[in-house]
Amino acid sequence: MPRLLIPVETSPGETRIAATPDTVKKFLSFGCSVSVERGAGMASGYLDHSYEDQGADLVSAADLDAWREADLVLCVQTPTSEALSRMKRGALLVGLLSPYSNESLKNSLTTVGLSAMALELLPRISRAQSADALSSQANIAGYKSVLLASSALDRYFPMLMTAAGTVQPARVVILGAGVAGLQAVATARRLGAVVYVSDIRPAVKEQVESLGARFIDPPEMDDKPAESGGYAKQASDAFLAAQRQQLSDQLAEADVAICTAQVPGRRAPRLISEDMLDRMRPGAVVVDLAVAQGGNCAGTVPGETVDRNGVKLIGGNDLPCTVPNHASALYARNLVALLEPVLKEGAVQLDTEDELIAGCLISHDGNLRRSDVLSPGAN
Ligand code: NAD
Helix, strand or coil: CCEEEECCCCCCCCCCCCCCHHHHHHHHHCCCEEEEECCCCHHHCCCHHHHHHCCCEEECCCCHHHHHHCCEEEEEECCCHHHHCCCCCCCEEEEECCCCCCHHHHHHHHHHCCEEEEHHHCCCCHHHHHHCHHHHHHHHHHHHHHHHHHHHCCCCCCCEEECCEEECCCEEEEECCCHHHHHHHHHHHHCCCEEEEECCCHHHHHHHHHCCCEEECCCCCCCCCCEECCEECCCCHHHHHHHHHHHHHHHHCCCEEEECCCCCCCCCCCCECHHHHHHCCCCCEEEECCHHHCCCECCCCCCCEEEECCEEEEECCCHHHHCHHHHHHHHHHHHHHHHCCCEECCEECCCCCCHHHHHHEEEECCEECCHHHHCHHHC
């Protein structure tokens, strides 16, 4: 019977948990036993007794045996190296492991002899949609970014006709129309804003327009950035310069900019420069969801709001953690969808020929399978 452990998350600011009482029940029905560290669900509103009621064992966070005996550890972010060193050889770690150029994780996986699935690397194929944790969390970030912007803005979002006169709707520019961007478009539209969207993948134009926003066509250039697996590839410096030029006038008239543009494993493209910020009106708001990847906007700081000559720059790196109950519920369901086919005949069975597993299995029993991601410089 595979033993699952759900630990307390120890990364600073992390409020989510990798399993809810509902998903614990699912894992028990797959023939697993489940241990949950006491207090692990407190910050997301899932109390110890609700896990116990579903049949989980509660263990103390200091209980080393629970780590030593676990066949499977489900986390949101990577546990500390010290915690990983307690795991047994051949056990499987699953979570958002930040695998890109992660030497410390690589060392733990090889030294301890662990298997690990990094959810960031799950292929974007239809079959993987229910397990897609990047999407479930990006959706929340996109929604929350607009709520933050609307409460920081010095204006209304909707157009209002009042006895004191008519108020024009807020003008929102959204950079990047992936999962977070499209949810930001939908949320801003629901609040009544006029929304403009820039993305370098022409395929998203139709999606943007179907949500009632206006698409800003990417600059016409010969070296257009390519696409692979649904993701944008890195744009050239010349392309980004042309794009900034194009966006400068849009931003000068904007009340809000929501930045979601990213290229997996790379620094986020710089789309708003200091000069462009100089042209934004005092009272305008920029929320940068790409801030942890270097930021789409000059001057944004992770987790902070910077006042730049009256323009508020909000570093929105951890927005899913501000909606921890639903963020955990969706994340936990992603893990059930991913692991149900892996938990077969009372054991953890990793079919390395399966495209879905092969994409995100970064290590198998301590043998690295995605060195290209963990230490790209070494290739
Ligand atoms: P992401 O977070 O990597 O990037 C966000 C957006 O930024 C993307 O739309 C990208 O094109 C855009 N971008 C990159 N450089 C830019 C620039 N210079 N200017 C403006 N925009 C720029 O992407 P994501 O949200 O994780 O997903 C991207 C796409 O993957 C989705 O839109 C969808 O098509 C696909 N997807 C597929 C599945 C599935 O089939 N399982 C699941 C989720 C997403």
